[in-house]
Amino acid sequence: MKKLHIACGTNYMKGWINTDISPNVKIDKYLNASKIFPFNSGEINYIYSEHFIEHLTLIEGKKCFKECKRILSPNGTIRLSTPDLNVMLNRYINKELLKLGTWNPKTLCDQINEGMRLWGHKYVYDFEKLSLILKECGFKKIIRCEYKKSKISELNNLETRVHRGELILEAS
Numbered sequence: 001m002k003k004l005h006i007a008c009g010t011n012y013m014k015g016w017i018n019t020d021i022s023p024n025v026k027i028d029k030y031l032n033a034s035k036i037f038p039f040n041s042g043e044i045n046y047i048y049s050e051h052f053i054e055h056l057t058l059i060e061g062k063k064c065f066k067e068c069k070r071i072l073s074p075n076g077t078i079r080l081s082t083p084d085l086n087v088m089l090n091r092y093i094n095k096e097l098l099k100l101g102t103w104n105p106k107t108l109c110d111q112i113n114e115g116m117r118l119w120g121h122k123y124v125y126d127f128e129k130l131s132l133i134l135k136e137c138g139f140k141k142i143i144r145c146e147y148k149k150s151k152i153s154e155l156n157n158l159e160t161r162v163h164r165g166e167l168i169l170e171a172s
Helices: 058-071 085-093 110-116 129-138
Strands: 004-005 018-019 044-050 072-082 143-146 167-170
Touching: 018 167, 044 058, 044 143, 058 072, 058 110, 085 110, 129 167
Parallel strands: 004 018, 004 044, 044 072
Antiparallel strands: 072 167, 143 167
């Protein structure tokens, strides 16, 4: 069983093929997720990525998801965790200023702009848009998931970020 961890950063996961573009983190394989993946079609059973897809443009994200679909086995599943645009905007509307560790936006306007751009975010999704793109890339079944919970044991307890209302889904 092959499990691929895309853009692992400093979160090296034992039992997974940990990939990243950065030369400064421990990886098993170099991967530029906006290019063709160095894997054969259908050879991966599970893919996981946390807080990465928002760092790709919409076009790069589509390329990444097409490659994920190509390399996944017919019964394979991808699990994604990413900031949720809907949650961000609801916090703005409800005047909920979020302060997390070293990130302390001064205003709700700062919170929205920084949340979308501060860390190199290029496209922030909501469930509707991400589901639509995944379907366009060939995924059939798309479900929203709870933080650290999956019906698939290999995809349980994977998230490492503090839960702030991320969009978490699985597609197969």
